[in-house]
Amino acid sequence: MLSLRITALFFVAFILFSFGSVRGQAQAALLIEQPYGFFGAANPTGHNAIYFERICAETPVKLRRCEPGELGAVISRYQGISGYDWVAIPLVPYLYSVDDASAVPAHVDAATVKRLRDRYHEAHLLSLGARLGKGNLIHGGWSQLVGSAYERRIYAFRFETSEEQDDALIARLNANPNRTHFDLVFNNCADFARKLLNSYFPGKFPRNIFPDAGMTTPKQITYKLVRYAQKHPETQLAIFEIPQIPGYRRQSRSNKSVAESLTTTLYAIPIALANPYLAGGLFADYLMHGRHNILPKHPQVPSPDDLTAWARPSAASFVLTSGSVAAQNPDSAGIQAPVATADRLAKKQPGAAGTSGLEEMKATHD
Numbered sequence: 001m002l003s004l005r006i007t008a009l010f011f012v013a014f015i016l017f018s019f020g021s022v023r024g025q026a027q028a029a030l031l032i033e034q035p036y037g038f039f040g041a042a043n044p045t046g047h048n049a050i051y052f053e054r055i056c057a058e059t060p061v062k063l064r065r066c067e068p069g070e071l072g073a074v075i076s077r078y079q080g081i082s083g084y085d086w087v088a089i090p091l092v093p094y095l096y097s098v099d100d101a102s103a104v105p106a107h108v109d110a111a112t113v114k115r116l117r118d119r120y121h122e123a124h125l126l127s128l129g130a131r132l133g134k135g136n137l138i139h140g141g142w143s144q145l146v147g148s149a150y151e152r153r154i155y156a157f158r159f160e161t162s163e164e165q166d167d168a169l170i171a172r173l174n175a176n177p178n179r180t181h182f183d184l185v186f187n188n189c190a191d192f193a194r195k196l197l198n199s200y201f202p203g204k205f206p207r208n209i210f211p212d213a214g215m216t217t218p219k220q221i222t223y224k225l226v227r228y229a230q231k232h233p234e235t236q237l238a239i240f241e242i243p244q245i246p247g248y249r250r251q252s253r254s255n256k257s258v259a260e261s262l263t264t265t266l267y268a269i270p271i272a273l274a275n276p277y278l279a280g281g282l283f284a285d286y287l288m289h290g291r292h293n294i295l296p297k298h299p300q301v302p303s304p305d306d307l308t309a310w311a312r313p314s315a316a317s318f319v320l321t322s323g324s325v326a327a328q329n330p331d332s333a334g335i336q337a338p339v340a341t342a343d344r345l346a347k348k349q350p351g352a353a354g355t356s357g358l359e360e361m362k363a364t365h366d
Helices: 004-017 037-042 091-096 110-128 163-175 189-200 218-231 258-263 268-274 276-290 304-311 313-317 342-346 353-365
Strands: 025-033 047-052 055-059 062-065 073-077 086-090 154-162 238-242
Touching (some): 025 218, 047 189, 047 218, 055 073, 055 086, 055 163, 062 163, 073 189, 086 091, 091 110, 154 163, 154 218, 189 218
Antiparallel strands (some): 025 047, 025 154, 047 073, 073 086
């Protein structure tokens, strides 16, 4: 099995070269990031962010079009970042706290993560304000902006964008006031992702009463994107995994909806004792609306074996073909997902491969 350092390097190379010959089109990716630590146990919904191939960060709070060779940026809403509503971080630092993917360590400890984050903060994040702290268990800080892959496993749901859409988003975010109105229930990171996705797919990501009692969650938004892609194959949705770098934290947990969190964890006991009808309603909401298996059984992880196949113009056909959807984060999953080989990819028929995974997911959800 390939080392995580090599996997990280080729993941970034995959982002750089995939579809590189088709300049009119680019990619964005909805990132669903697993919960971790004490807060993740108390609130196992996780985090949403969106990566844009064509949008780069001139500063953490000002966007521009990427220059040739740049990898794009990850944009997300955070709490406790000097009053800003959103922050944009280049892809590699967002995941690994380094500027060069070749410097990504295969294994980290607390001292390594601190050193890498501190170094990046000193070089690139001081513009966010000298009074911005690193953050802790209760209050967010700049440390949540970089090195996300040291904390948790991330899944990327990649889709096509156009130049006009990306330019319009740059202009809108740069022009509008970037002041926070963060609210965990009604204005959280998933709400920000929902609004950005509505810029690309107008009206397709509304706030719903069910599931989750009107609260937007990362799992809910991701499921809506998958369902949209099933009906619109031109979206070219592809799913792949960004493994958690081991050593700093225990493995992150699977993402849950609100109803799922309250009915499948220890929260269910006091809720049932206090109000059996409420507990029954939450469980019914979970059964009817919240049981979404949004991941293929073996998400794709870029590697040297399949990089050349994915870099061809026909790479758009290799979407959602990793097999039937399984429960998130199965117990048997290791640090790194299984990697496809070039021989196995070569056997796929370019004309048909693009829809097979969608059909499997549609059958599962229907």
